[in-house]
Amino acid sequence: DAKTTQPTSMDCAEGxxxxxxxxxxxxxxxxxxxxxxxxHSQGPQYIIHGLKNNxxxxxxxxxxxxxxxxxTLILPHATLRDTAVYYCIVRVFGAQKLVFGQGTRLxxxx
Amino acid sequence: xxxxxxxxxxxVTEKGKYVELRCDPISGHTALYWYRQSLGQGPxxxxxxxxxxxxxxxxxxxDRFFAVRPEGSxxxxxxxxxxxxxxxxxxxxxxxxxxxxxxxxxxPGTRLTVL
Numbered sequence: 001d002a003k004t005t006q007p008t009s010m011d012c013a014e015g016x017x018x019x020x021x022x023x024x025x026x027x028x029x030x031x032x033x034x035x036x037x038x039x040h041s042q043g044p045q046y047i048i049h050g051l052k053n054n055x056x057x058x059x060x061x062x063x064x065x066x067x068x069x070x071x072t073l074i075l076p077h078a079t080l081r082d083t084a085v086y087y088c089i090v091r092v093f094g095a096q097k098l099v100f101g102q103g104t105r106l107x108x109x110x
Numbered sequence: 111x112x113x114x115x116x117x118x119x120x121x122v123t124e125k126g127k128y129v130e131l132r133c134d135p136i137s138g139h140t141a142l143y144w145y146r147q148s149l150g151q152g153p154x155x156x157x158x159x160x161x162x163x164x165x166x167x168x169x170x171x172x173d174r175f176f177a178v179r180p181e182g183s184x185x186x187x188x189x190x191x192x193x194x195x196x197x198x199x200x201x202x203x204x205x206x207x208x209x210x211x212x213x214x215x216x217x218p219g220t221r222l223t224v225l
Contacts, residue, residue: 043114043201043216044153087152096166097143098214100152 004088009105018075020104022088025069031092033064035073037084038103044087047073078108112136114217116202122223123192131187131220135204142185143214144177145201153201159185192224 005023012018024033034049048055048062050071055062061074075082087103115134123129135142141160145153155169159179167177174192179185189196199221203214 041218043203043218044214045216046213049213085152096141096158097155097169098145098153099155100145102150102152 004090004101006088006101006104008102009107011107011109012078014080014108014110015077018078018082018106018108020073020086020106021070023070024088024090027068027090031090033062033071034089034091034098035060035062036087036089038087039084080108080110082106083108114202114204114215116217116220118220119218120221122225124225125192125194127192129189129192129222131200131222133185133202133217135183135202136215138206139204140182140207141205142179143203144187145203147199147201147219194224197222197224
């Protein structure tokens with residue numbers, strides 16, 4: 001699986017959009033981009049995934065650049081409950097395991 | 111419906127002892143995964159079951175670690191001769207059919223402390 005690079009930490013004001021970047025410059029054509037988050041003392045939670053098109057669900061939007069070498073997870077109106085570690089994961093379709101990096105610790109401030 | 115549950119939530123043991131950690135996946139999920147998370151790190155894959163069989167155990171660190179899923183539902187992670195370095199949160203996840211595109215649902219984890 002391709003390696004991902006994320007900032008170690010980020011801050012965002014409550015009510016604003018949180019934009020979390022991820023670099024995956026060695027991604028290959030059959031690899032998807034997944035995002036999970038982990039709130040303190042809980043297991044990771046799936047957020048969203050995509051291959052090359054932008055994706056949106058009730059939790060977030062995923063913007064993947066045209067060359068697929070980077071992506072951005074957008075939480076449109078961050079709340080205090082969005083404070084968590086966010087993991088960007090690149091995964092071959094059909095592969096079972098998730099390979100987590102260190103993630104980005106996002107803190108939402110009141 | 112109920113999510114993935116793990117018991118116990120906390121386990122404290124002494125070096126050299128044997129421990130068992132239990133995972134109850136979401137009903138109907140055929141795929142089950144174990145991960146280990148050390149302090150400040152992301153989860154690390156240990157083993158994956160499809161049904162009753164271990165389809166990928168490449169993440170088990172050594173032969174002191176073993177996992178079973180005899181009836182294709184509940185799984186038990188077994189650690190023999192525990193060492194202080196085994197201290198971590200052990201996470202279990204399950205997914206529907208184990209297909210690569212299916213999201214994994216994680217339990218809250220078991221925090222293992224080896225003294």
